[in-house]
Amino acid sequence: MPASPQSHNxxxxxxxxxxxxxxxxxxxxxxxxxxxxxxxxxxxxxxxDGVAALERARDVHPDIIITEVLVPKLDGLSLCRAIRxxxxxxxxxxxxxxxxxxxxxxxxxxADAFLRKPLAERRLVETVRELLAVKRxxxxxEEGRT
Amino acid sequence: xxxxxxSARPSNDDVSFPRIxxxxxxxxxxxxxxxxCNSINIIMGQPGTGKTIFAEQLLFHNIxxxxxxxxxxxxxEPMSKVVNYVQRFAFFDSSVLGTAIxxxxxxxxxxxxxxxxxxxxxxxxxxxxxxxxxxxxxxxALHDLATPTDDIRRFMSAFAGLLSAYEVTTFLLGEYTQRxxxxxxxxxxxxxxxxxxxxxxxxxxxxxxxxxxLRGSGYxxxxxxxxxxxxxxxxxxxxxxxxxxxxxxxxxxxxPTGVHGLDKMLSGGFLEGSTTLVVGTTGSxxxxxxLQFALEGLKRGEPTLYVxxxxxxxxxxxxxxxxxGNLDSAHENGFGLLYASPVELQIxxxxxxxxxxxxxxxxxxxxxxxxxxxxxAASDPQRLHDYLYSLIQHFTARGITTLLTLESGEGFTGMSxxxxxxxxxxxxxxxxxxxxxxxxxxxxxxxxxTRGSGHDGETRHFDIAAEGVRIT
Numbered sequence: 001m002p003a004s005p006q007s008h009n010x011x012x013x014x015x016x017x018x019x020x021x022x023x024x025x026x027x028x029x030x031x032x033x034x035x036x037x038x039x040x041x042x043x044x045x046x047x048x049d050g051v052a053a054l055e056r057a058r059d060v061h062p063d064i065i066i067t068e069v070l071v072p073k074l075d076g077l078s079l080c081r082a083i084r085x086x087x088x089x090x091x092x093x094x095x096x097x098x099x100x101x102x103x104x105x106x107x108x109x110x111a112d113a114f115l116r117k118p119l120a121e122r123r124l125v126e127t128v129r130e131l132l133a134v135k136r137x138x139x140x141x142e143e144g145r146t
Numbered sequence: 147x148x149x150x151x152x153s154a155r156p157s158n159d160d161v162s163f164p165r166i167x168x169x170x171x172x173x174x175x176x177x178x179x180x181x182x183c184n185s186i187n188i189i190m191g192q193p194g195t196g197k198t199i200f201a202e203q204l205l206f207h208n209i210x211x212x213x214x215x216x217x218x219x220x221x222x223e224p225m226s227k228v229v230n231y232v233q234r235f236a237f238f239d240s241s242v243l244g245t246a247i248x249x250x251x252x253x254x255x256x257x258x259x260x261x262x263x264x265x266x267x268x269x270x271x272x273x274x275x276x277x278x279x280x281x282x283x284x285x286x287a288l289h290d291l292a293t294p295t296d297d298i299r300r301f302m303s304a305f306a307g308l309l310s311a312y313e314v315t316t317f318l319l320g321e322y323t324q325r326x327x328x329x330x331x332x333x334x335x336x337x338x339x340x341x342x343x344x345x346x347x348x349x350x351x352x353x354x355x356x357x358x359x360l361r362g363s364g365y366x367x368x369x370x371x372x373x374x375x376x377x378x379x380x381x382x383x384x385x386x387x388x389x390x391x392x393x394x395x396x397x398x399x400x401x402p403t404g405v406h407g408l409d410k411m412l413s414g415g416f417l418e419g420s421t422t423l424v425v426g427t428t429g430s431x432x433x434x435x436x437l438q439f440a441l442e443g444l445k446r447g448e449p450t451l452y453v454x455x456x457x458x459x460x461x462x463x464x465x466x467x468x469x470x471g472n473l474d475s476a477h478e479n480g481f482g483l484l485y486a487s488p489v490e491l492q493i494x495x496x497x498x499x500x501x502x503x504x505x506x507x508x509x510x511x512x513x514x515x516x517x518x519x520x521x522x523a524a525s526d527p528q529r530l531h532d533y534l535y536s537l538i539q540h541f542t543a544r545g546i547t548t549l550l551t552l553e554s555g556e557g558f559t560g561m562s563x564x565x566x567x568x569x570x571x572x573x574x575x576x577x578x579x580x581x582x583x584x585x586x587x588x589x590x591x592x593x594x595x596t597r598g599s600g601h602d603g604e605t606r607h608f609d610i611a612a613e614g615v616r617i618t
Contacts, residue, residue, distance in 0.1 A: 028304075028311035035273055101161045118184050120313040121276065 017043040018132055021062035023053040023071050023079065024097075029119060033066070036121040042128065050074025054082055057089055063135070064128060068117075069098040069106070077102070077109040084110035093131045097124070163362065166279070166315050168200070169207025169237065172381035176357060176366045181338055184313050185361075186306060188285075188332060190322035191342035196353065196374050197319045198228060199235065200342065201281045203378035204317070206237040209246045213278035216271065217249045220264075221287040222321070225251035228283065236377045248275070260291050261301040265308070272312050279315050286320030289330065299331050306335040327358070337361045343369075352492065355381060369529075371494035382494035385536040401511065401547050404442030405435060407617025408577075411593055411602035416575060419545040420597070421538050423517075423570055425554045426579030431589065431608070431615055432551040433457065433465065435579070436513045438614045439549050441471050443511035444481045450511040451482040451503050453496075455519035459485050469614050482507050493520050493533060501540070509546055516551040538572050554578075574598070580605075591617065 020042050024030050030046055037044045045060065047053035049072040057065060065083065067076035074082065076096055083089045096106035096114045103114040112134075113127055165180030174180045181187050189197045205215050219225040229249055232238050243249065255263040264282075271277055289298065309316050318332060327333045339358040344351050354369040372381040400414035409415045416422055426432045433456070443450035454462055462483065463473045473483070482503050486496050503509065521530050541548045550573065570576045574597035580590040592605040608617045 026307070026311060028307040032272070032311055101159050103159050117311075118313045119311055 017041060018063040019043045019045065019060060020128065021045050021047060021053060021057055021060065021065045023047045023050060023065065023067035023076060025049075025068070025071055029068075029117070032119050032121070033124070036119075036125060037128070040125040040128070048072070050076065050079040050082075053079055054086075057083065057092065058086075061089070062092060063132060064093040064095060066095045066097050066128075069096060069100050069102060077105060080106065080109040080111050091135075093135050095127065095131060166204075167207060169203040170200075170379055170381060172370070172372075172383050173200075173355065173379065176355065176370055176381070176383050177338070177340075177360060178363045178365045181315065181317075182360075182362065183315055184310075185337035186309055186316045186318065186332075186335055187338040187340070188318045188320065188322070188336045189340050189342065190320055190326075192323075192344065193321055195342040195344050196372070196379055197342055198223070198283060199232075199374060200340075200379050201283065201317055201319055202228075202232045202235065203237050205247060205279065205281060206239060206242075208279055209239075209242055211278065213276045214245065215247050215279040215281075216275070216277045217247065217281045217283065219249070219251050219253065219283055220256055220285070221253050221290065222284040224253070225249050234376070256288070256291065260293055261288050261298065261305075264288070265301060265304055268305070269308060272308070272314070277314055279317075280309075281317045281319065283319040284321060285318035285332065286322055286326070286330075302331040302335065306332075333359075342372075355379075371492060373492070373495070380495075382492075382498045384494070385497050385533055385540070397545065401448075402442055402446070403435075404438030404440075405615045405617065407606065407608070408435075408591070408615070411604075411606065411617070412575075412596065413600065416547055416549075417599055418547055419542055420574040421541060421548045421550065421572070422575040422577060423573035424549060424551045424577045424579060425570070426551075427554055427581065430579040430581045431610055432553070432579060433515055434469070434610055435577075435615050436515045436549055436551050437465060437469055437471075440481070440511065440513050441466065441469060441476075444471070444476050444479055447480070448510040449480040449482075449507045451484060451500070451507060451509045451513070453484045453486075453500055453512070453514045455486055455516060457485075458487075459483065468612075470612075480507060482509070493530065496520070497533065497537060500537075504544070504546065512541060512546050512548045514548070514550050516553055518553045535572055570594075575601075591615075 020037055022030065022033050022044060024033065024046060025048055034044050034046070045056065045062070047056050050067070051073040053065065053067065054074065067079055069076040076098065080094050080096065083092055083094060094111045096102070096111040097117065098106070099117045101116060106114045112131055115123060115127060164183040166183050167174050167180045168177070189201060191197050205217060208215060217228070219228055233240070252264060252267060255267055259266070293301070318336070322330070333339065336359060338360045341356045341358055343354045343356065345354065353372050353374070355372055356369050357365045357367070366383055368384045370381055370383050372379045374380070397418040399418040400412070400416065401418055402409050402415040403412065424432050424435055437452070440450050440452045457465060462485070466473050466476065477483070484499060484503055486499070504512070517534060520534070538548070576594040578592045578594050580592070582588040589608050589610070590605050591608050593601045593603060606617050608615050610616070
């Protein structure tokens with residue numbers, strides 16, 4: 001897959017790279033997510049469990065959190081609920097990327113989008129871009145997501 | 147090529163999985179719809195069983211989109227040989243080589259770096275080529291690299307991890323034996339295992355496909371015969387009895403047999419949809435009786451099929467003409483003749499041909515002359531028994547009135563009495579034809595049984611006159 005022409009620039013506005021926090025245990029998925037998201041111009045950080053991810057999110061305020069459901073300590077769906085209940089983080093874009101077929105539950109937990117594994121780089125990158133674009137251009141009468 | 151089964155649930159809550167088609171309709175049928183997408187599959191079998199052809203057929207069938215399909219050769223078969231021979235098949239398309247289908251010879255990489263070299267190559271290929279499908283031929287050859295068992299297991303873990311993380315379907319080909327299934331780790335991670343085998347039978351070989359494992363899906367168990375043709379593998383899925391009769395309304399209508407005296411003994415003829423076995427020695431009149439039954443169908447405008455393994459078409463034409471029929475006009479009026487030489491007879495392929503002919507002609511009256519020839523074509527008596535049972539069940543379910551002939555034990559085939567008994571219990575009616583070499587009344591006919599109906603149980607004498615069998 002050729003790299004995006006916007007590689008290493010912000011996919012949004014060229015003012016810096018959007019930060020993605022990925023909550024994932026599988027080393028192979030992590031490696032591929034890291035490679036393809038970096039290629040597409042995003043900055044990527046990883047957390048191996050839900051609790052660490054919540055703490056890291058409070059520190060760095062990522063643009064998007066991509067989480068597997070099956071992660072230790074705090075599962076991905078609980079993490080989504082915790083983010084939505086957090087006054088500082090509630091507007092964070094949430095993408096559940098899981099081996100489980102749980103789109104409905106993910107949406108109920110507050111996820112903005114759901115993708116089923118395995119990783120398909122084009123689908124992943126395009127979904128991330130679309131989510132960031134929506135975040136930056138709230139609908140008329142809205143101030144970001146509520 | 148990729149299809150998702152319909153479900154009422156939202157797509158991402160749908161736990162069913164898309165399938166990748168093999169390019170072979172029968173193989174996909176055996177596999178319950180195809181191989182699972184994004185899976186690791188093993189195609190195993192000894193050299194010459196058709197693994198490479200099966201994989202190539204699958205590969206060329208799945209061309210499409212902008213993601214390439216990779217065919218990686220390793221240490222056992224040079225890439226030049228693989229490409230050279232695949233050109234002979236109808237599915238081959240040279241215009242896609244190097245783009246949609248990319249062949250790579252990894253022999254040197256493996257020889258120099260071992261399995262780790264393959265791992266690095268795949269990791270790079272995923273990042274730079276986005277492959278949709280990968281075939282590795284032969285994967286078993288990796289075990290010949292004198293790599294310690296622990297290293298192989300670590301490699302397999304990483305290999306399966308990488309290929310499971312990414313959206314790619316992988317096929318590992320190898321000259322594996324049954325013993326390898328327990329000792330090589332790739333069998334534990336495989337989502338599907340398909341075995342291709344070849345068994346010698348008399349002067350020829352029979353080839354079989356068998357699914358040993360298919361995660362998350364049902365499949366057709368058992369051995370499915372195939373042969374290799376210019377279009378790839380031509381498969382004949384194993385016949386099984388219908389679970390629920392497709393159409394089975396017991397009929398009280400009777401079909402005249404074409405032998406007036408026999409009709410009288412049967413109160414008008416065979417019950418519609420019944421199966422009759424005519425048993426007798428060589429020369430006892432089985433084929434004559436069977437032809438009369440078929441020609442009676444023709445006379446009554448019933449689509450009729452005559453399946454024959456003994457008389458060639460010229461001999462059969464003469465026999466029909468001797469009975470006052472005309473094969474040319476018979477063909478025009480819905481009379482089908484299916485001839486297969488007993489020398490080349492393969493039970494699975496003839497069954498497929500019979501069903502095709504039945505569907506095409508909407509056959510109502512059927513003769514198989516003689517079922518004993520199928521025995522000679524079957525490598526396993528139990529398999530033959532299962533086949534015939536299933537075959538008869540299918541005929542019954544379709545309401546076809548069937549007459550089977552069988553040469554009895556004292557004939558040239560050496561068919562044993564137990565064989566006669568096994569056939570007879572499957573049939574509704576059993577007629578025995580006897581003859582003695584000498585004497586004025588040397589031919590006899592006896593109805594041994596009729597299921598669901600009374601009959602004349604006396605032993606009757608008959609002769610074979612110009613019109614055929616004539617009860618005297």
